Amino acid sequence: MSEPFAGRQAAARLALERAGIDALLLSVGADLPYFTGYEAMPLERLTMLVVPRDGDATLVVPELEAPRVPANGSCEVHSWAEGGDPIGVVAGLVGAAAGVAIGDHTWTRFTLALQAAMPHARFVPASRITGTLRAVKDSAEIAALRAAAHAVDAVAAEMRTRPFGGRTERDVSREFVDRMLAHGHDRPNFAIVGSGPNGASPHHDAGDRVIGEGDVVVCDFGGTMRGYCSDITRMFVVGAPTSEVADTYAALTVAQEAAVLAATVGTPCEAVDAVARRSLQERGLADAFIHRTGHGIGLEAHEDPYIAAGNATPLVAGHAFSIEPGVYFPGRFGMRLEDIVVATAAGPERLNEAPRDLAVVD
Amino acid sequence: MSEPFAGRQAAARLALERAGIDALLLSVGADLPYFTGYEAMPLERLTMLVVPRDGDATLVVPELEAPRVPANGSCEVHSWAEGGDPIGVVAGLVGAAAGVAIGDHTWTRFTLALQAAMPHARFVPASRITGTLRAVKDSAEIAALRAAAHAVDAVAAEMRTRPFGGRTERDVSREFVDRMLAHGHDRPNFAIVGSGPNGASPHHDAGDRVIGEGDVVVCDFGGTMRGYCSDITRMFVVGAPTSEVADTYAALTVAQEAAVLAATVGTPCEAVDAVARRSLQERGLADAFIHRTGHGIGLEAHEDPYIAAGNATPLVAGHAFSIEPGVYFPGRFGMRLEDIVVATAAGPERLNEAPRDLAVVD
Numbered sequence: 001m002s003e004p005f006a007g008r009q010a011a012a013r014l015a016l017e018r019a020g021i022d023a024l025l026l027s028v029g030a031d032l033p034y035f036t037g038y039e040a041m042p043l044e045r046l047t048m049l050v051v052p053r054d055g056d057a058t059l060v061v062p063e064l065e066a067p068r069v070p071a072n073g074s075c076e077v078h079s080w081a082e083g084g085d086p087i088g089v090v091a092g093l094v095g096a097a098a099g100v101a102i103g104d105h106t107w108t109r110f111t112l113a114l115q116a117a118m119p120h121a122r123f124v125p126a127s128r129i130t131g132t133l134r135a136v137k138d139s140a141e142i143a144a145l146r147a148a149a150h151a152v153d154a155v156a157a158e159m160r161t162r163p164f165g166g167r168t169e170r171d172v173s174r175e176f177v178d179r180m181l182a183h184g185h186d187r188p189n190f191a192i193v194g195s196g197p198n199g200a201s202p203h204h205d206a207g208d209r210v211i212g213e214g215d216v217v218v219c220d221f222g223g224t225m226r227g228y229c230s231d232i233t234r235m236f237v238v239g240a241p242t243s244e245v246a247d248t249y250a251a252l253t254v255a256q257e258a259a260v261l262a263a264t265v266g267t268p269c270e271a272v273d274a275v276a277r278r279s280l281q282e283r284g285l286a287d288a289f290i291h292r293t294g295h296g297i298g299l300e301a302h303e304d305p306y307i308a309a310g311n312a313t314p315l316v317a318g319h320a321f322s323i324e325p326g327v328y329f330p331g332r333f334g335m336r337l338e339d340i341v342v343a344t345a346a347g348p349e350r351l352n353e354a355p356r357d358l359a360v361v362d
Numbered sequence: 363m364s365e366p367f368a369g370r371q372a373a374a375r376l377a378l379e380r381a382g383i384d385a386l387l388l389s390v391g392a393d394l395p396y397f398t399g400y401e402a403m404p405l406e407r408l409t410m411l412v413v414p415r416d417g418d419a420t421l422v423v424p425e426l427e428a429p430r431v432p433a434n435g436s437c438e439v440h441s442w443a444e445g446g447d448p449i450g451v452v453a454g455l456v457g458a459a460a461g462v463a464i465g466d467h468t469w470t471r472f473t474l475a476l477q478a479a480m481p482h483a484r485f486v487p488a489s490r491i492t493g494t495l496r497a498v499k500d501s502a503e504i505a506a507l508r509a510a511a512h513a514v515d516a517v518a519a520e521m522r523t524r525p526f527g528g529r530t531e532r533d534v535s536r537e538f539v540d541r542m543l544a545h546g547h548d549r550p551n552f553a554i555v556g557s558g559p560n561g562a563s564p565h566h567d568a569g570d571r572v573i574g575e576g577d578v579v580v581c582d583f584g585g586t587m588r589g590y591c592s593d594i595t596r597m598f599v600v601g602a603p604t605s606e607v608a609d610t611y612a613a614l615t616v617a618q619e620a621a622v623l624a625a626t627v628g629t630p631c632e633a634v635d636a637v638a639r640r641s642l643q644e645r646g647l648a649d650a651f652i653h654r655t656g657h658g659i660g661l662e663a664h665e666d667p668y669i670a671a672g673n674a675t676p677l678v679a680g681h682a683f684s685i686e687p688g689v690y691f692p693g694r695f696g697m698r699l700e701d702i703v704v705a706t707a708a709g710p711e712r713l714n715e716a717p718r719d720l721a722v723v724d
Contacts, residue, residue: 041565042467044657044664064653067563082653083671104471105404109487111470125471201429203403291426291444295406302406309445 004138005074008035009057015129016053022097024051024126025090025114029105030299031130033227036074041065046086046110049075050093060089091117101126127304135296135304136318141228142342145297145320148230149340149351151183152222156234156354159219163362164211165238169193173206176221185223185230189301194218199334202291202326213239216333218326222301229301231322232352233338236359248285249335249358252327255279256337256356259293259307259323263341263348269311276325288327296321297340315343320351366500367436370397371419377491378415384459386413386488387452387476391467392661393492395589398436403427408448408472411437412455422451453479463488489666497658497666498680503590504704504713507659507682510592511702511713513545514584518596518716521581525724526573527600531555535568538583547585547592551663556580561696564653564688575601578695580688584663591663593684594714595700598721610647610689611697611720617641617687618699618718621655621669625685625703625710631673638687650689658683659702677705682713 012024012035026032026049033039036059040047045062057075066079078093080086091114094100100118102111103126115123137145158179164172176191194204195211199218211217215238222231235249259276273293280289292308295301297320305313307321319342326336339352374386374397388394388411395401398421402409407424419437428441440455442448453476456462462480464473465488477485499507520541526534538553556566557573561580573579577600584593597611621638635655642651654670657663659682667675669683681704688698701714 044668064564068565068567102470102474104469106470107466108464108468108470108473108485109466109489111473112464112485112487123470123474125474127471202426203430205430306406 004140005035005037005072008133009051009074011133012051012129013053015133016051016101019099019101019129021099021101021124021129022053023094024101024129025049025094025106026051026103026126027106027110029103030134030303031103031126034130034134034299037070037072038068042107046090048086048090048110050090052094058093060086060093062086087113087117090114094118094121097121099124101129131304134298136316137298137320137342138318141298142318142320144226144228145230145340145342146351148185148223148225148228149232150353151185151225152180152230152232153352153354154183155179155221156219156232159234159236160355160359160361164195164215164217164236165213165362167211169195169198169206169209169211172211172217172219176219180221180223180230185225188221188223189229191221192218194334196333197331200328200330200332202328202334202336211238214242216241216245216335218334218336220336220338227299229297229299231297231301231338231340232354233324233326233336234354234356234359235335235337236361238361240360241358245333246358248327251280251283251285252325252335252337253356255325256323256339259325260339260341260348260350263307263315263321263323263343265317265343265345266314269305269307269313269315270309272307272315272323273309273311276323280325280327285327288329289325290328291326294322294324294338317343317345319343366502367397367399367434370495371413371436373495374413374491375415377495378413378463381461381463381491383461383463383486383491384415385456386463386491387411387456387468388413388465388488389468389472391465392496392665393465393488396492396496396661399432399434400430400436404469408452410448410452410472412452414456420455422448422455424448449475449479452476456480456483459483461486463491493666496660498678499660499682499704500680503660504680504682506588506590507592507702507704508713510547510585510587510590511594512715513547513587514542514592514594515714515716516545517541517583518581518594521596521598522717522721522723526557526577526579526598527575527724529573531557531560531568531571531573534573534579534581538581542583542585542592547587550583550585551591553583554580556696558695559693562690562692562694564690564696564698573600576604578603578607578697580696580698582698582700589661591659591661593659593663593700593702594716595686595688595698596716596718596721597697597699598723600723602722603720607695608720613642613645613647614687614689614697614699615718618685618701621685621687622701622703622710622712625669625677625683625705627679627705627707628676631667631669631675631677632671634669634677634685635671635673638685642687642689647689650691651687652690653688656684656686656700679705679707681705
């Protein structure tokens, strides 16, 4: 079996052993490519990898999709024909299991059918097994994240020279998407352009609003490049910023920098979140910061570890995550600053290098 | 409440009543926009609509996403703050239910948490309630499907004048995507370009293969336009086709036409599938037809009704579905021909109008 899949499957078996779980069942989502290099189509025809604790992994796949499975030896392939019973095949491979870990994003219709076919098994989310494994990136994964980060860095830098005023958010968003593709991304995942009052909605859908003079514009964009995700937020303003905008952004920049510096190996995730929160609180901005400080990133745009209150997990070398405090003023504007950071033995390392100052554009 | 959501929710309540189910729980996927006009982000933060059989619908949504919910009065909005307990909120809204129908595509991690929070409730897939409702399109939905179909018709027609030889599949696929966007699609869903032997894999990922003289090329593409999906397959050949290719395509065209004509109101879906299969069997091509004849289409690219063996559901006026027989010869080539068809009282109506003959290209 080609690396890195053999090592990853071995680690998963050890985790199953420790958790007292008999098998891992993986369908749509990032766990399956992590262990096999194959991504399931989100279809009504079931694709599912069965990893027994004490046996070889088998991929149950529709006959129609079987030619797409890479021949890397990471698993046996069991294809099922139209009209077949993939639920029965999976249940047969699992056997008389007491505990089953099933992929977090698996479609519920399949989980309900599997529960009916295995009425005595206890089902738990697979992230209990896979989350901690996937959160720690190896050097090839960090290189892939860095390459994706540098691609969006280039996009962010280019956009500083482009006009925003007079264009719709949708038009600017489309330009972010086009430039991500031009810089090597395989697919865009999102390109939020929140101008003026729309910026106060952190996940605003870019719409028909025409960006005007004086508007503060939140641009948060990312995609997937060679399997790994990018995610960056940079701030733009059309024409000279008011002193309120400049001061608020200065406070946000300080809070983001402080949280990045706090992200050292051994520090609990919630402590990093608290640093950003406390920094904004000192400037009277605590109430405007309505979300967590960050999320892990890798094969998925959001994954473990979450940099949030309540997550006592200590950072370990190889954890990759966003640091993205933001402040939101309903009816007026919003601001966010985001970089991807990797925890290393030598300290936190930012993967993004695009300029972080407020970009003044036409 | 704005139409059509009030009528759809009333129909769902009636279906819940008949099925003896107490509540409908909808998250990611097309059921939620069908009933509210709002599409949930596929995120680790839970969004879920609770439709009790005898009460008002409530959308449980992350505070971060709440500004994106359209103010159309289709439901109450209950936003939850970072660190909150959305599972507890949903369980509280459902109350002491004996039966719960949960959206088919809901992430399993949420379903497992809800099962733990409601240990006495029986969970069934929501499609048992929503599938038959959504399958029957009203006139506005058919108009939206027709508009999307005409957009991909225009793309298919344009591509007949474009060169294929000497280009990679990926390059041609990207052109299909660009043209779908140019013709008004909001997002591309797929653009399969399977050339030569790659065409024998029905869901081939467009790759680095360079298309050559004599290649038969399967082009199956579609996307989403104003919420509704397109899906069309047309066949291209580089230079004059061999007589085997021409004869095989003629047989496929006859089979597709026969299945379209068979798709009359009252005919069981499986009978339509059988017509395509029998037609190909008469030409000795039955073994090469390895998938069902079609799938429903609407808010989702694949939904009820499935035109497949084992589905005895009779077609009703307003059913919209693909008719797409195909034949596949491993190591050599594949062919498929697909139109979207609506069952009407006046007979089957094709929404796609692009030329169906084998397009000879450079």
